[in-house]
Amino acid sequence: MTRAHPRELGVLAALLLLIAGTAAANPRFLSAQSVRDLLLSAAILTVLAAGQTVVVLTRNIDLSVGSVLGLAAFGTADLLATHPGTPLPLAALAGITIGALCGALNGALISYGGVPALVITLGTLYVLRGAAHSWAAGRQINAADLPRPFLDLGTATVLGIPLLALLATAVVLAVALWLHSYRSGRELYAIGSEPAAAARAGVPAGRRIRTAFLLSGSLAGLAGVLYAARYGTVDATAGQGMELQVVAAVVVGGVAIFGGSGSVTGAALGALLLTCIGSSLAVLRVDPFWQQAVVGALILAAIGLDRLLTTRLAARAARTAPEVSRAG
Amino acid sequence: SGTTRGDGDDGGPGPGAGPEPTAQADPDAPLRPDLSVAFLPKQVNNPYFTVARGGGERATAEFAGTFKEVGPSEASASSQVSYINTLTQQGTDVIAISANDPGAVCGALNSARDAGAVVVTFDSDTRAECRDLFINQATAEDVARTQVELIAGQIGGAGEIAILSATPNATNQNTWIALMEEELARPAYADIEIVAVAYGNDEDEKSFQETQGLLRSHPDLAGIVSPTTVGLAAAARYLSGSEYAGRVALTGLGTPNQLRQFVHDGTVESFALWNPADLGYLAAHAGAALASGRLTGAEGETFTAGDLGEFTVGPDGVIALGPPTVFDAATVDDYDF
Amino acid sequence: MPAEPPSGRGAAVLRRWDSALIATLLLVTLAAALAVDGFATGRNAQFLLLDAVAIGLVALPVTLIVVTGEIDLSVASTLGLCSAVMGQLWVSGWPLELVVLTAVALGALLGAVNGLFVTGFGLPALAVTIGTLAAYRGLAFVVLGDRAVADFPRAWTDAVGGTALAGAVPAAMLVTAVAAAGCAVLLHATPLGRSLFAIGNNAEAARFSGIAVARTKFWLFVSCGAVSGLAGVFWTLRYASARADNGQGLELAVVAAVLLGGVSIFGGRGTLAGVCAGVLLLVTLRNALQLADVPADTLDIVTGSLLILSVLAPRALTALRRTPTTRT
Amino acid sequence: MPDPTAAPPPALRLHRVAKSFGAVTAVSDVSLTLHPGRVHALAGENGAGKSTLVRMLAGVHRPDRGTLELDGHPTVLRDPAAARAAGIAVIHQEPTLFPDLSIAENLYLSRQPTGRLGRIDRRALRAATTAQLARLGVTLDPDRPARGLSIADQQLVEIARALSLDARIFVMDEPTAALSGTEAARLAAVVRGLCDRGAAVLFISHRFEEIFGLAHDITVLRDGRHVSTDPADRLTPDTVVRRMVGRDVGALYPKTPTTPGDTVLEVTGLTRHGAFHDISFSVRRGEILALAGLVGAGRSEVVRAVFGVDRYDAGTVTVAGRPLPAGSPAAAMAAGLALVPEDRRQQGLVLQLSVERNTALTRLRRLARHGLLTTRRERADALHWTERLRVRHGGTHTPAGTLSGGNQQKIVLAKWLATEPAVLILDEPTRGIDIGTKAEVHRMMSELAARGLAIVMVSSELPEVLGMADRILVLHEGRATATLPGPGATAETVMAAATGHPGGAA
Ligand SMILES: Nc1ncnc2c1ncn2[C@@H]1O[C@H](COP(=O)(O)OP(=O)(O)OP(=O)(O)O)[C@@H](O)[C@H]1O
Numbered sequence A: 001m002t003r004a005h006p007r008e009l010g011v012l013a014a015l016l017l018l019i020a021g022t023a024a025a026n027p028r029f030l031s032a033q034s035v036r037d038l039l040l041s042a043a044i045l046t047v048l049a050a051g052q053t054v055v056v057l058t059r060n061i062d063l064s065v066g067s068v069l070g071l072a073a074f075g076t077a078d079l080l081a082t083h084p085g086t087p088l089p090l091a092a093l094a095g096i097t098i099g100a101l102c103g104a105l106n107g108a109l110i111s112y113g114g115v116p117a118l119v120i121t122l123g124t125l126y127v128l129r130g131a132a133h134s135w136a137a138g139r140q141i142n143a144a145d146l147p148r149p150f151l152d153l154g155t156a157t158v159l160g161i162p163l164l165a166l167l168a169t170a171v172v173l174a175v176a177l178w179l180h181s182y183r184s185g186r187e188l189y190a191i192g193s194e195p196a197a198a199a200r201a202g203v204p205a206g207r208r209i210r211t212a213f214l215l216s217g218s219l220a221g222l223a224g225v226l227y228a229a230r231y232g233t234v235d236a237t238a239g240q241g242m243e244l245q246v247v248a249a250v251v252v253g254g255v256a257i258f259g260g261s262g263s264v265t266g267a268a269l270g271a272l273l274l275t276c277i278g279s280s281l282a283v284l285r286v287d288p289f290w291q292q293a294v295v296g297a298l299i300l301a302a303i304g305l306d307r308l309l310t311t312r313l314a315a316r317a318a319r320t321a322p323e324v325s326r327a328g
Numbered sequence B: 001s002g003t004t005r006g007d008g009d010d011g012g013p014g015p016g017a018g019p020e021p022t023a024q025a026d027p028d029a030p031l032r033p034d035l036s037v038a039f040l041p042k043q044v045n046n047p048y049f050t051v052a053r054g055g056g057e058r059a060t061a062e063f064a065g066t067f068k069e070v071g072p073s074e075a076s077a078s079s080q081v082s083y084i085n086t087l088t089q090q091g092t093d094v095i096a097i098s099a100n101d102p103g104a105v106c107g108a109l110n111s112a113r114d115a116g117a118v119v120v121t122f123d124s125d126t127r128a129e130c131r132d133l134f135i136n137q138a139t140a141e142d143v144a145r146t147q148v149e150l151i152a153g154q155i156g157g158a159g160e161i162a163i164l165s166a167t168p169n170a171t172n173q174n175t176w177i178a179l180m181e182e183e184l185a186r187p188a189y190a191d192i193e194i195v196a197v198a199y200g201n202d203e204d205e206k207s208f209q210e211t212q213g214l215l216r217s218h219p220d221l222a223g224i225v226s227p228t229t230v231g232l233a234a235a236a237r238y239l240s241g242s243e244y245a246g247r248v249a250l251t252g253l254g255t256p257n258q259l260r261q262f263v264h265d266g267t268v269e270s271f272a273l274w275n276p277a278d279l280g281y282l283a284a285h286a287g288a289a290l291a292s293g294r295l296t297g298a299e300g301e302t303f304t305a306g307d308l309g310e311f312t313v314g315p316d317g318v319i320a321l322g323p324p325t326v327f328d329a330a331t332v333d334d335y336d337f
Numbered sequence C: 001m002p003a004e005p006p007s008g009r010g011a012a013v014l015r016r017w018d019s020a021l022i023a024t025l026l027l028v029t030l031a032a033a034l035a036v037d038g039f040a041t042g043r044n045a046q047f048l049l050l051d052a053v054a055i056g057l058v059a060l061p062v063t064l065i066v067v068t069g070e071i072d073l074s075v076a077s078t079l080g081l082c083s084a085v086m087g088q089l090w091v092s093g094w095p096l097e098l099v100v101l102t103a104v105a106l107g108a109l110l111g112a113v114n115g116l117f118v119t120g121f122g123l124p125a126l127a128v129t130i131g132t133l134a135a136y137r138g139l140a141f142v143v144l145g146d147r148a149v150a151d152f153p154r155a156w157t158d159a160v161g162g163t164a165l166a167g168a169v170p171a172a173m174l175v176t177a178v179a180a181a182g183c184a185v186l187l188h189a190t191p192l193g194r195s196l197f198a199i200g201n202n203a204e205a206a207r208f209s210g211i212a213v214a215r216t217k218f219w220l221f222v223s224c225g226a227v228s229g230l231a232g233v234f235w236t237l238r239y240a241s242a243r244a245d246n247g248q249g250l251e252l253a254v255v256a257a258v259l260l261g262g263v264s265i266f267g268g269r270g271t272l273a274g275v276c277a278g279v280l281l282l283v284t285l286r287n288a289l290q291l292a293d294v295p296a297d298t299l300d301i302v303t304g305s306l307l308i309l310s311v312l313a314p315r316a317l318t319a320l321r322r323t324p325t326t327r328t
Numbered sequence D: 001m002p003d004p005t006a007a008p009p010p011a012l013r014l015h016r017v018a019k020s021f022g023a024v025t026a027v028s029d030v031s032l033t034l035h036p037g038r039v040h041a042l043a044g045e046n047g048a049g050k051s052t053l054v055r056m057l058a059g060v061h062r063p064d065r066g067t068l069e070l071d072g073h074p075t076v077l078r079d080p081a082a083a084r085a086a087g088i089a090v091i092h093q094e095p096t097l098f099p100d101l102s103i104a105e106n107l108y109l110s111r112q113p114t115g116r117l118g119r120i121d122r123r124a125l126r127a128a129t130t131a132q133l134a135r136l137g138v139t140l141d142p143d144r145p146a147r148g149l150s151i152a153d154q155q156l157v158e159i160a161r162a163l164s165l166d167a168r169i170f171v172m173d174e175p176t177a178a179l180s181g182t183e184a185a186r187l188a189a190v191v192r193g194l195c196d197r198g199a200a201v202l203f204i205s206h207r208f209e210e211i212f213g214l215a216h217d218i219t220v221l222r223d224g225r226h227v228s229t230d231p232a233d234r235l236t237p238d239t240v241v242r243r244m245v246g247r248d249v250g251a252l253y254p255k256t257p258t259t260p261g262d263t264v265l266e267v268t269g270l271t272r273h274g275a276f277h278d279i280s281f282s283v284r285r286g287e288i289l290a291l292a293g294l295v296g297a298g299r300s301e302v303v304r305a306v307f308g309v310d311r312y313d314a315g316t317v318t319v320a321g322r323p324l325p326a327g328s329p330a331a332a333m334a335a336g337l338a339l340v341p342e343d344r345r346q347q348g349l350v351l352q353l354s355v356e357r358n359t360a361l362t363r364l365r366r367l368a369r370h371g372l373l374t375t376r377r378e379r380a381d382a383l384h385w386t387e388r389l390r391v392r393h394g395g396t397h398t399p400a401g402t403l404s405g406g407n408q409q410k411i412v413l414a415k416w417l418a419t420e421p422a423v424l425i426l427d428e429p430t431r432g433i434d435i436g437t438k439a440e441v442h443r444m445m446s447e448l449a450a451r452g453l454a455i456v457m458v459s460s461e462l463p464e465v466l467g468m469a470d471r472i473l474v475l476h477e478g479r480a481t482a483t484l485p486g487p488g489a490t491a492e493t494v495m496a497a498a499t500g501h502p503g504g505a506a
């Protein structure tokens, strides 16, 4: 509860280590533009990771986020391209609504069917991607088709900080507050920690799980809107394969894959770490054939380091505690 | 050569070709009616191939055949094999394929030819012995020369340049890069130096990051060449919103639709590409000519491809579409693909 | 009704699911034979069976791993790395027999790395194998780069694509079928199989019963690696092409087939007959739909829907029959 | 005793309820009335249907037939939340906590005190938790996660959670099964306090001294049927037992004296930091050694380390003169050790697997022929053992999780007895077992000892320790404080050592 989360410290340590190492090799890695780029790059993954965290905490998983992102990105871009006059907030809302509908579908199938989320969302991963392809029919929406102000969202900064990064931070903070300080948020942990006990305690598990998927879907929809704004070029393949990255970010961020423990700040740090790995490799000009191998190795190193720190801290706690901390 | 062999193979000729359509080409042979033409791109729903499909469709309509496009939703050789097998089963007359691997689809393609199909490759070739013709969108030399000319002009003939490629294992990319290096070795380009080659894997985010990495590791970079549409669009998008806009030149291969915005805002001065629709159009016509006996694929044969005019088969059964088109602020709006 | 987790109503439903799946498979085959031109030919059957080999082969050890409650997502990358190494060794002049053996041994080694991370360091298998998924694929590119090695001897490539039993069945399929039968006996009628189910349902109770949980899992990962290596050899020879990207994305197909076969992603439940039916159903459907010129988008939608149905259908069956529930 | 006719309307009335699971009828035609201010005890053999009744009151199961009235109003409890809203607090037989949540959140989930903007007030939450635990005399850290709590601590948290509910009806299903006398006595005091405040209590236990010390009324169930309901002062333990079992029960603790043989198990200097320190003992053939101590004294951790499921930092374990490698249950089994763990649901059984798969689990290789196992062999073997231990089950192919608590315990005993061990370690062997079977288990222990088995028994039930043990090793906060000879020991000497005041006894 109020104890410091050693798990987050682990990711943070890995992140700082990576940044320090890269900056030592190339000081321009810490230039203002560079940091801005890093934050901007991490924004979309962070938003997705925040939604995924909520789902994973309940001992579920949402593999369909990449496809949802693709659908929402294409939907938003298509709307703006065919109806250039659409107000931007309305377009964004459209994207988020697409995501929310997908999330609601996932949640309903899983909670009413009482079936494993991994299977359902693996199914919707295929179905939604297929739907996006059918919709796009090979079309691509390009920067020239999109209104200028929309594209500007992707690069705008507020006080030197990219708007997208601020948005992602706001999402993370809001979700963190909910998970940490509200009864319904804590119930998500309870459901993931021991579903049987949650049922006995009268926790409305079905409703909470549907909420979690709805949130994850909506955030994936939002990520789709951000994606369209940032890249300006959208076709039906947007976000393909993103699900593994998101899951990796969440897991690297210390969220237990079988639910019940972890935090959204940890997941956000995980997303930042993964993005940072990509940027560092580009800056360090690592041999391109080695890059993917190094990414994999660094993921392993990060979760390994995290585990090491956690057990070390736990062991120290056990050793410093009184022999047996309670008397009859 | 994974699929069932047996029937055609025993009688098949030695290395160098699959079973050749017998005898001589007859340029005046009538076009066979009801030809079934199938396009098998690297990946369906890819905008580039969607444009190429449009050309193929138009051509097929001209000779009154039936057209279809089939293919995997992810670019892999193995799934192409399974689609080739399907086409074989269906008795397709013309298979126009852009191969994901020069060797892996060979067995299946040869089976298809044994079963009576003609095989035309376009955009990305297989080994020469497993197809009848290759429609080359532009010779590698042409592509490399155009790219070098464009970037040299934009940076004023001197400075550091970098290349943002697709995947490190994309064969045509690597050929172009090698030829560009050769081209730059000429005295005229003595002041231009390639300082880095980066790979954006044809992914938006990766291309962004690699562009950033290039700019960060090479403060004096004067220009970037990205001979891949995804990379060029991503790099343009990144530059247009960064402090480097206008300071670093950018060119490469891209579609007018993707880059219109950036040409108009000055991020990209000019870039090049062939017309994918023409590529598909030519591939379909070549296939029909083969299937009707107007062509055998031998060097020196000529045929007429609808409104594109006459083409000649070069060495190794290659037909070149022509040099790439260069687009700039004045011309980019004339195209829609 | 209280939302009790769908635990042990297990065996009976599962058996019913198996038979339902096999019945569906027969039905689909029959329908395709009647409705789709060119489906019911000997040549197409061979195409179909050959397409099933790689998925089927890899699905076997993955089934065993999933039954113990773990997962291996790195199988396709292992396949790719083994294929790449095979190509590299072949061009550097090793005899092919030795190359094949080395590839399989390498697969086992890669599996051992997974096993070490999972059982030795106690990291979640999903996270570890997402890491090695990237790492092994990256190493494959390091080994072979953009090259494709294609000049394998005709005798070998023909043997792999060739037929056995008087030309009736592809030889590779025969091998796979025998392996599947072996695995079925192992899983359903040996002490080891019994302990796998015990581990998957309750690893702690299994440990208290004297089952070497960590060691068992470790060797499962090793064998999964070895089989993936073997699948890499098959893939390389079948397509006569050793490439670093061979088998990319196969892991999702394998997981989909295993889940479709009724194996519980939470471990402890599943049958090998179900998995075999799952593999064949997926491959047959794809083949038939391709022959019927159904576009790739629709194929994805069908595959996804099938997965979703595969978990919803047995639930619906149980709900209809109202069998007793387990207390938890 | 208040006059029932003048009493206020019953707080809760179950009328002719029934519940079956497939072919198994768990409860048929049972009626039960709970009055405010009175403790109503429920007695019955394992599998008699007590917990099923409890789960109906908790809203977990819905009765197939029959009605439920609260304060005279017919009510349907649709789910646990409804039961809770109706003022019913339930302590389930098997504690189910949230391992990842703190003890405080386990107690107050969905009811956390909130402050501004509906945010959880963590300070108030912690204070409330400490207060609740203090009522039971427990000093657990409220911020500690529930993972890793011993069964007894889990049980205490479960009790505290129920007590913290502002309920009018308390349903307690074997709350004391895992507790030692001290905690049980404290709980009894709390229960009396609840009654004085007008709550109605349904109390289930297999310990008769508790039932008769606490209950105003006693209902006896047999085979899911109602047998009798009487005021407690009109009953004696013997009559209740006869009604429960339908026959007379042999003596508890039928210890037959044996002459101990050679030493088989020898433990020296066993230490695990933070759990136990420098524990040494030895057991000889034919001898029963009891490990006694308060809850949390570290007894379970010692035997787990001996058996190899836990690691240890120092010390040695030798079996029949040969050192046992640390951390390998398989090696321990090969050397002839068997451990019946205290937590049958987590450690003892694979609940999802069938009874026959569970009983076979310790002897997979031995049961196989030519490396192959058949269900038929497993079934025959399971039938043999379930008959021997009189397990009530709906067929050996049913999942072990569907058995009643006591019957699950018997399956755990069966799977270990079947290994024919040389050293049998029993951790709370009779937890939740009914009186008839308990006598049976004790008789079996004596018999096994007489046949030359060495037995190590951890038990929180003092009478069991005193009745069965040849020697008693008492632990206090992870250290051995006394070794007492079984026959000479008294409750006082054991308790003195267990609380860390061995006095003159050592
Ligand atoms: N979910 C279930 N499915 C099938 N059978 C069940 C289920 N729950 C209980 N039973 C059966 O109902 C009978 C009564 O079980 P119950 O748990 O109520 O007994 P109990 O009186 O509490 O016994 P104990 O003293 O051992 O706790 C048992 O035979 C048990 O096997």
Ligand SMILES: Nc1ncnc2c1ncn2[C@@H]1O[C@H](COP(=O)(O)OP(=O)(O)OP(=O)(O)O)[C@@H](O)[C@H]1O
Pocket (backbone or CB within 6 Å): A318, A321, A322, A323, A324, A325, A326, D148, D149, D150, D151, D152, D153, D178, D274, D275, D293, D294, D295, D296, D297, D298, D299, D300, D301, D302, D342, D458, D460
């Ligand atoms: N440092 C500690 N802080 C808090 N609790 C601890 C600590 N160390 C041990 N404990 C608790 O004390 C328990 C002592 O272990 P153990 O379960 O072996 O006791 P026991 O004597 O067998 O009692 P029980 O009857 O509860 O099983 C541990 O399970 C754990 O829950």
Ligand SMILES: [Mg+2]
Pocket (backbone or CB within 6 Å): D050, D051, D052, D093, D173, D404, D405, D406
């Ligand atoms: Mg009970």
Ligand SMILES: [Mg+2]
Pocket (backbone or CB within 6 Å): D150, D299, D300, D301, D342, D427, D458
């Ligand atoms: Mg204990």
